[in-house]
Amino acid sequence: MRITVLLSTYNGERYLREQLDSILEQKLPDNVELKILARDDGSKDKTLDILEEYVQKYGNVVSYYTGENLKPEKSFWHLVCNCEQSDYYAYADQDDVWFPDKLARGIAAIQQVENADMPIIYNSNVMVTDAELNPVAPMNNEKVYTDLAHVLIYNVSTGCTDIFNDAARREFVQYDMDRNMVIMHDRLSDLITVLFGKIIYDTVPGMYYRQHGDNVCGEQSIGKVKSFFKRVKRFFGSSNSIRSERSKMLLNLYGDRLDDEQKRLLYAVGYYRTDKKARKTLLKDKAFSKNKKADFWFRWAVRLKLI
Numbered sequence: 001m002r003i004t005v006l007l008s009t010y011n012g013e014r015y016l017r018e019q020l021d022s023i024l025e026q027k028l029p030d031n032v033e034l035k036i037l038a039r040d041d042g043s044k045d046k047t048l049d050i051l052e053e054y055v056q057k058y059g060n061v062v063s064y065y066t067g068e069n070l071k072p073e074k075s076f077w078h079l080v081c082n083c084e085q086s087d088y089y090a091y092a093d094q095d096d097v098w099f100p101d102k103l104a105r106g107i108a109a110i111q112q113v114e115n116a117d118m119p120i121i122y123n124s125n126v127m128v129t130d131a132e133l134n135p136v137a138p139m140n141n142e143k144v145y146t147d148l149a150h151v152l153i154y155n156v157s158t159g160c161t162d163i164f165n166d167a168a169r170r171e172f173v174q175y176d177m178d179r180n181m182v183i184m185h186d187r188l189s190d191l192i193t194v195l196f197g198k199i200i201y202d203t204v205p206g207m208y209y210r211q212h213g214d215n216v217c218g219e220q221s222i223g224k225v226k227s228f229f230k231r232v233k234r235f236f237g238s239s240n241s242i243r244s245e246r247s248k249m250l251l252n253l254y255g256d257r258l259d260d261e262q263k264r265l266l267y268a269v270g271y272y273r274t275d276k277k278a279r280k281t282l283l284k285d286k287a288f289s290k291n292k293k294a295d296f297w298f299r300w301a302v303r304l305k306l307i
Contacts, residue, residue, distance in 0.1 A: 002033040003088040006079040010041040012094035022098040036062045042069035076185035081173045093160040102206040106163030119168035119197030123157035126209035146199035149287040152269050159186020181249045243307045
């Protein structure tokens with residue numbers, strides 16, 4: 001049995017060694033082989049020297065290749081589409097540090113699913129830290145929903161915790177980012193998986209999620225008031241119709257494979273601007289309800305046509 005860690009690097013010399021060490025020190029069952037495949041996305045610093053150092057030290061456990069700068073979403077998707085077949089795969093960012101049991105917990109959780117032949121993604125909570133790995137707080141303290149309606153609207157997971165099976169990868173590689181909408185690799189993985197399989201969320205943190213000044217999700221360390229306004233700005237500003245557009249795209253690509261309820265939810269998110277019935281579904285249907293605070297901002301986003 002093998003698990004391949006997919007790592008996209010870009011000017012990562014500062015923290016890369018710590019991340020690679022934490023991956024190589026994973027406590028895996030004896031029957032599980034570990035591989036690391038990195039794709040460098042056009043680094044200008046010493047990232048390639050570090051990768052070569054680990055190739056020389058660890059032989060065929062670590063390998064890498066280089067390419068033009070594609071940005072994270074396409075770089076990771078290139079890894080997904082070009083890696084050798086394994087039983088399991090995991091996304092890895094270049095600046096985090098994994099807990100020793102991260103991969104073992106994910107593999108065990110996937111294996112416990114009764115129908116393990118369907119696409120399955122395991123993801124977990126994370127421990128947010130500052131640049132020096134001083135813990136700040138767990139990322140998610142509220143209930144995490146992994147059903148289709150919530151995956152369409154909310155970011156239900158931190159993508160760098162994702163571990164998925166080969167059935168999921170076989171589904172992923174059918175999606176062509178050069179022909180279809182470019183979506184962040186982790187969001188796309190969740191969307192495809194929730195349509196055809198299952199997402200598992202583990203409330204136990206599996207890694208240190210390092211915040212070092214350029215991260216998007218560092219609100220735990222900036223105080224409740226700033227955190228509140230940062231979440232509101234991100235929900236209203238950065239999304240601005242992307243949820244709607246990708247729902248239309250998914251309905252168009254996969255509609256003939258979906259059941260009526262899946263199509264109803266995708267249609268509601270995709271066409272609520274022009275279809276009153278679809279808009280009512282978003283505003284009233286309990287499938288899209290999360291909690292009072294989140295629902296308040298979600299319904300305002302619907303009214304302002306920002307979903």
